[in-house]
Amino acid sequence: MKDQDLTLGEELRRQGISRRSFLKFCAAVASSMAIPASMVPAMAESLAQARRQSVIWMSYQECTACIESLTRSYTPTLESMLFNFISLDYQHALQAAAGRQAEEALHQAMEDNWGEYLVIVDGSIPVKDNGVYSTVDGHTNLESIKEVAEGAAAIIAIGTCASFGGVGAAQPNPTGAVGVDEIITDKPILNVPGCPPMPEVMTGVLTSFLSFGRLPDVDSKKRPLAFFGETIHDRCYRRPYYDQGKYAKSFDDEGARNGWCLYELGCKGPITHNACATLKWNQGTSWPVQSGHGCIGCSEPDFWDKDSFYKPLSAGQWGSAEGIAIAAAAGAAAGVAAAVVSRKNQDKLSGGKKS
Amino acid sequence: MTLLDFARGPAMQFAIVVFIVGISFRLVGVWALRHKPDLSEPRQTDAWKGGLKGLVQHAWPYKPFRADLVKEHIIGYVIHLGLLFVIFFYKPHVLFFQDIFGFGWPALPNGIITAIAVITIVALIIALVNRITDPVRRMLSNFDDYFSWFVTTLPFVTGLATAANIWWHYETGLAIHLLTVWLLLIYFPFGKLMHAFWFGVSRYTTGSRFARRGGIA
Numbered sequence: 001m002k003d004q005d006l007t008l009g010e011e012l013r014r015q016g017i018s019r020r021s022f023l024k025f026c027a028a029v030a031s032s033m034a035i036p037a038s039m040v041p042a043m044a045e046s047l048a049q050a051r052r053q054s055v056i057w058m059s060y061q062e063c064t065a066c067i068e069s070l071t072r073s074y075t076p077t078l079e080s081m082l083f084n085f086i087s088l089d090y091q092h093a094l095q096a097a098a099g100r101q102a103e104e105a106l107h108q109a110m111e112d113n114w115g116e117y118l119v120i121v122d123g124s125i126p127v128k129d130n131g132v133y134s135t136v137d138g139h140t141n142l143e144s145i146k147e148v149a150e151g152a153a154a155i156i157a158i159g160t161c162a163s164f165g166g167v168g169a170a171q172p173n174p175t176g177a178v179g180v181d182e183i184i185t186d187k188p189i190l191n192v193p194g195c196p197p198m199p200e201v202m203t204g205v206l207t208s209f210l211s212f213g214r215l216p217d218v219d220s221k222k223r224p225l226a227f228f229g230e231t232i233h234d235r236c237y238r239r240p241y242y243d244q245g246k247y248a249k250s251f252d253d254e255g256a257r258n259g260w261c262l263y264e265l266g267c268k269g270p271i272t273h274n275a276c277a278t279l280k281w282n283q284g285t286s287w288p289v290q291s292g293h294g295c296i297g298c299s300e301p302d303f304w305d306k307d308s309f310y311k312p313l314s315a316g317q318w319g320s321a322e323g324i325a326i327a328a329a330a331g332a333a334a335g336v337a338a339a340v341v342s343r344k345n346q347d348k349l350s351g352g353k354k355s
Numbered sequence: 356m357t358l359l360d361f362a363r364g365p366a367m368q369f370a371i372v373v374f375i376v377g378i379s380f381r382l383v384g385v386w387a388l389r390h391k392p393d394l395s396e397p398r399q400t401d402a403w404k405g406g407l408k409g410l411v412q413h414a415w416p417y418k419p420f421r422a423d424l425v426k427e428h429i430i431g432y433v434i435h436l437g438l439l440f441v442i443f444f445y446k447p448h449v450l451f452f453q454d455i456f457g458f459g460w461p462a463l464p465n466g467i468i469t470a471i472a473v474i475t476i477v478a479l480i481i482a483l484v485n486r487i488t489d490p491v492r493r494m495l496s497n498f499d500d501y502f503s504w505f506v507t508t509l510p511f512v513t514g515l516a517t518a519a520n521i522w523w524h525y526e527t528g529l530a531i532h533l534l535t536v537w538l539l540l541i542y543f544p545f546g547k548l549m550h551a552f553w554f555g556v557s558r559y560t561t562g563s564r565f566a567r568r569g570g571i572a
Contacts, residue, residue: 231525245446245464264450271359271526306360314447315454316533317364327372331379338380339387346389 008085008210009048022048029207032200032279033216033226043211047085050210054113055120056106057091058148060141061134061168061177062123066159067093069196085210089117103137106148114151118209121145121180124161124168128176145183154188154215155180156205163191163222164301171305181222190215191222193274195298200279201227221301223273232269232295235277238262256292266310267294274299359526362533370537377544382552398569405570409562410555427485430478437475441468441511465518472515479508499546506542509535 006014012022026044030037059067071094088094089109090102097105109117123141126133131142139147149155157180160166168177181189192201205224208216216224233239241247241261248255248262261267269277272295276287289295294310297303307317356364399405416424442448446462453459463471483504486492513532522528542548 231520233525234520243465245462245466247446264446271529301357302360311454312447312450314451316367316451323368323372324375327375328379331376332383334376335380335383335385336387338384339389343389 006052007048008050008052011052012048019044026207026211029204032275033204033208033224035208035226043207046211047207050085052085052087053206053210054109054117055086055088056109056117056148056152057088057120057122058144059092060121060123060125060145060162061175062159062161063167064093065196066122066162067091070158070199070202086118086206089113100137110148110151116153117151118206119148119152119155120158121155121162122158124165124177124179125183126168126175126177127183128174133175142183145180149184149187152187154190154209155184156202156215157181157189157191157193157222158202159197160193160195160298160301160303163193166195167304169302188215189222190218190224193221193223193299193301195303197299198227198275198279198281201275219273223299227275227279228273228299230273232272232274232277232289233267236269236289237277238289251292262289262292262294264312265294266308266312268297268300268303268306268309268313269295270313272297272300357526357530359530359533362530362537366534366537370540374540374543377541378549378552381544381549385556393564393567395568397567399566402563402567405566406559406563409558409565412562413558430482430485433478434475434482437471437478438507440471441475441514444468469515469518472511472518476508476511476515479504479511502542503547506535506539507548510539 009022023040023044026047027037027040029035030040030043035043057067090106092102095102095105125131125141125145127142131140134141136144157163161168161177162180164179165173165177165182166179168175169179179191181191190205192205194201201224204227205216208224216226219225219228221228233242236242238259238261241259242263246255246258246260247264248258248260249264250256251265263270267289269289274295276295277289280287280290296309297306300306307315416428440463443452444461444463445468446465449459449462462468486496486500486504510532513528513535516522517525517528517532520528522531539548543551
C-alpha cells in the first residue's frame with residue numbers, strides 16, 4: 001500500500017503516535033488559530049480521516065530562508081509530524097532527485113493528484129520581458145506557475161516575496177517581480193508573508209486546510225486572520241512603555257537596557273500584522289523586539305521601500321529642503337505680483353493720483 | 356502604494372508645499388501692498404514700544420468688557436494651549452518635526468497628551484455651540500468659520516482614535532489622521548486659520564499706530 005493510500009490516522013498509528021498525542025497536537029494548532037476548543041475533537045476526527053495531502057513546492061526568485069525557517073522549527077516537536085501529514089512531492093532544496101528526474105517527479109505528482117494538490121510557492125515571479133530573468137529547466141517561472149496552478153486545489157504563497165513581490169520587487173524592480181496573486185486569479189490563494197514567515201503559521205494553515213478542506217479566513221491582503229489579525233504593536237510586551245512615553249533613544253542607552261519602547265528607533269510594530277509578539281521564534285524563545293531591535297515590518301507589502309528601518313514611523317517622507325525653499329520663493333513671488341497688481345488698480349481708481 | 360504610503364509621501368509633500376506657498380504668498384502679498392501713510396504729527400517717537408505692548412495687551416480682555424468676555428477667553432485659551440501641547444509635545448509628533456528640522460525636544464507622557472486632547476475637543480465643541488446658539492455670532496459667521504473649525508477638530512478626533520487604536524485597521528486610521536492634518540495645512544493659508552500668523556502683525560500694527568498718535572496701545 002502506498003503511503004498516500006493510508007489515512008492520516010492509520011499512518012500515525014503505524015508510526016506509534018498515540019491518539020492522546022494527536023489530540024494534543026490538534027489542540028495546540030486550534031489554540032494558535034483561535035479555533036474554539038469544542039472544535040478540537042471534530043478537527044482531530046476529520047484530520048485522522050484525511051489522506052496525505054500532495055504538496056508541490058515551487059521555488060522562484062527566493063533566498064531559501066523561508067524553507068530554512070520552516071524546516072528548522074519542525075525538528076523534534078509536534079510540528080515534525082506535519083511532514084507525515086503531507087506528501088511533499090516536489091521541493092528543490094529538500095528532494096533527493098535532481099535535474100530531469102526531479103521535473104518528472106513534479107509532472108507525475110501533478111498527474112496523480114490533478115485538481116487536489118496543494119501548491120506552495122516561495123519567491124517572487126519576474127514578469128518583465130516575458131519572465132526571462134528566472135528559469136528552471138528551460139521554463140520561465142511565469143510559465144511554470146501557470147502550469148502548476150492549473151491543477152491545484154489551492155495555492156499558499158509563503159514569504160513576502162511570493163505574497164507581495166518582496167525584495168525582488170523593491171525599487172527599481174528590474175525584473176518586474178510580483179507576488180503569485182497578481183498572476184493567478186482563478187484559484188484560492190493564501191498569503192503567509194514574513195521575511196522569513198513564522199513556521200507555526202505554516203503548520204497551522206496546513207492543518208486547517210487538511211481539517212476543514214478549505215483555506216482559513218483571511219484579511220484584505222489574503223493573510224490568515226488568526227495569525228495576522230492584530231498588529232505587533234497591539235500585542236507587544238513593551239506597549240506599556242509606549243503608553244507611558246518611555247522610549248529607548250539608542251540601542252545601548254538606559255532606555256534600551258530597561259526594555260523601553262523602540263518606536264523612536266524606527267519600530268514598525270504599529271503598522272505590521274504578524275504573530276511574532278505572541279508565538280515568538282525558535283520554539284517560543286524570543287523575537288526581534290525582545291532581542292532589542294524594532295520590528296522592520298517584514299510581513300507587509302513593499303516593506304523594503306518604506307524608508308529606513310531606523311526612521312520613526314511618524315516621520316514622513318517629506319521630500320527635499322530645496323523643494324520647500326522653492327515653494328517659499330514661489331509663494332513670495334506670487335505675493336509680490338499680487339501686490340503690484342493691487343497697486344496698479346489703486347492708481348487706476350485714483351486716476352493716477354497717489355494716495 | 357497603500358493609503359498610508361500615499362499619506363506619508365506624496366500627500367504630505369503636496370500639503371507642505373501648498374502650506375508654504377500659501378503662507379509666503381499671503382505674508383509677502385500683504386506686506387508688499389501700498390501702506391497707508393500716517394499724515395498726523397507723531398505724538399511720541401517710540402511708537403514701536405506701543406506695538407510690543409499691543410502684542411501683550413490684546414492677549415487679555417479689555418477691562419470694561421472683562422465680565423462679558425472671560426468665558427470666551429478661557430475657552431479660547433484652552434483650545435490654543437491644547438493645540439500647542441498636542442501638536443508639539445506628543446512624542447510621535449516630536450519625532451515628525453525632528454525628522455524635518457534635525458533636532459527634537461522633550462515630550463509629555465501619552466496619557467497627559469490624551470487628556471489634553473479630550474479637553475481640547477470638548478472646548479472646541481463648546482465654542483461651536485456658542486457660535487451657533489448666539490444669534491449675533493451666528494450672523495457674523497460664514498463658511499470660513501465653520502470650515503476652519505472642522506479642519507481643526509478633525510485631526511484631533513482622528514488622532515485620538517489612532518492613538519487609542521479604535522480603528523478597524525490601524526494603518527488606514529493612521530493614514531486618515533495624516534490626511535486630515537494635510538487638509539488642515541492646505542486650507543490654513545487661505546482661511547481664517549491664517550490668524551496664527553496675522554495676530555502678531557495686526558496687534559503690533561494697531562499698537563504702534565495708536566502709540567504714534569499718543570494713545571495707549
